[in-house]
Amino acid sequence: MKTNVVSIDMGSVNTGIYQLGYGVVLFEPSVVALTTDRKKPKAVGVEAKKLIGMTADANSVVFPIIEGGVDNEKAATMMAENFLNKITLKRLSLRPNVVLSVPCGIEADEINKYKRVLNGAGVYSIDFVESPILTAIGLGIPISESSPCFIIDVGGGATNIAAVSLDGVIAGVNVNMGGRNIDAMIINHIEDYFSLKIGTLTAERMKVQIGSLVDNDVTRTTINGRDTVTGKPRSVSVSAQDILLPVQAFFDKVFEIAGMVMAKLPAEVSAEIRKTGVYFAGGTSKILGLDNYFRDRMAMKANVSEDPEMATVIGGGIVAGDPELLKKIRIPRK
Numbered sequence: 001m002k003t004n005v006v007s008i009d010m011g012s013v014n015t016g017i018y019q020l021g022y023g024v025v026l027f028e029p030s031v032v033a034l035t036t037d038r039k040k041p042k043a044v045g046v047e048a049k050k051l052i053g054m055t056a057d058a059n060s061v062v063f064p065i066i067e068g069g070v071d072n073e074k075a076a077t078m079m080a081e082n083f084l085n086k087i088t089l090k091r092l093s094l095r096p097n098v099v100l101s102v103p104c105g106i107e108a109d110e111i112n113k114y115k116r117v118l119n120g121a122g123v124y125s126i127d128f129v130e131s132p133i134l135t136a137i138g139l140g141i142p143i144s145e146s147s148p149c150f151i152i153d154v155g156g157g158a159t160n161i162a163a164v165s166l167d168g169v170i171a172g173v174n175v176n177m178g179g180r181n182i183d184a185m186i187i188n189h190i191e192d193y194f195s196l197k198i199g200t201l202t203a204e205r206m207k208v209q210i211g212s213l214v215d216n217d218v219t220r221t222t223i224n225g226r227d228t229v230t231g232k233p234r235s236v237s238v239s240a241q242d243i244l245l246p247v248q249a250f251f252d253k254v255f256e257i258a259g260m261v262m263a264k265l266p267a268e269v270s271a272e273i274r275k276t277g278v279y280f281a282g283g284t285s286k287i288l289g290l291d292n293y294f295r296d297r298m299a300m301k302a303n304v305s306e307d308p309e310m311a312t313v314i315g316g317g318i319v320a321g322d323p324e325l326l327k328k329i330r331i332p333r334k
């Protein structure tokens with residue numbers, strides 16, 4: 001089996017790499033900490049994430065991918081090169097052929113940015129595939145030309161909502177909202193209700209530990225922040241109920257957009273999807289109670305999975321190992 005073939009999913013929050021013959025060989029935060037002259041990476045991935053909020057220059061820790069697109073080409077190149085080197089040292093002798101997942105409906109100039117980033121990291125053979133198709137394959141959904149499915153991939157910076165089949169995306173959008181927006185909404189909400197200013201890492205931890213769409217969920221955690229009146233540090237015990245409003249508001253918006261995409265589908269596709277229900281992916285779909293909340297609001301079944309943030313990169317890996325399938329679903333090369 002060719003082992004210099006990989007799939008890469010460079011997300012706004014996490015990057016995954018799948019190597020043919022091995023499986024997922026890397027999954028790290030999409031973060032780069034830069035040296036003061038910004039010429040070199042001081043740390044990348046897990047190590048860089050530890051530096052968030054800890055450096056004197058707050059702008060020296062960057063997220064190169066924002067809202068699912070390349071925001072900082074230089075940092076994205078450093079990140080891709082670092083991650084590829086990590087697995088190259090272990091297993092790759094040559095620069096790999098890459099299947100890269102890109103947001104649904106991506107424009108040509110955005111594809112060119114990804115191309116420059118990977119070329120800069122020493123990769124010259126790249127196939128681009130719209131992510132919802134890979135997500136569906138990675139989730140193990142038996143799609144074909146005649147059996148479509150509906151994917152809602154709620155990531156950190158973006159949400160890809162699409163009906164796909166092996167013919168491609170039937171209807172879909174990439175919306176610039178993800179788990180990061182929930183974090184920001186939680187920060188505002190806690191400030192309004194508890195007069196407490198918290199940081200983004202605290203907000204994210206709260207969301208992951210106690211965030212829930214279950215009514216009357218009373219799971220609690222303690223958070224530390226700064227009192228907005230006295231300016232002093234203060235701890236508060238909060239429950240899932242205390243952040244229910246921002247969490248619900250976020251998902252209500254996602255469902256509203258999903259409804260708009262569904263309304264555009266041909267009748268047959270629509271009927272098929274009503275039967276199978278929607279499939280969730282992306283780290284943000286791990287929020288407790290999402291399946292029931294979706295069913296109650298949308299009168300449709302929701303399928304959630306265990307490792308939803310890995311689905312896209314795994315799908316990319318499966319496709320990378322099947323050249324015929326890849327040819328069928330990739331974005332045509334110019």
Ligand SMILES: Nc1ncnc2c1ncn2[C@@H]1O[C@H](COP(=O)(O)OP(=O)(O)OP(=O)(O)O)[C@@H](O)[C@H]1O
Pocket residue numbers: 010011012013014015030067068154155156157158159178179180204207208209211281282283284285286287288308309
């Ligand atoms: N248990 C959990 N509950 C809620 N959210 C979670 C949980 N675990 C992780 N997340 C959130 O999932 C998000 C990351 O998901 P994912 O790895 O799918 O994003 P990404 O692919 O990097 O981003 P994007 O696809 O938007 O570019 C983060 O915002 C993180 O806080």
Ligand SMILES: [Mg+2]
Pocket residue numbers: 011012153155156282312
């Ligand atoms: Mg993603």
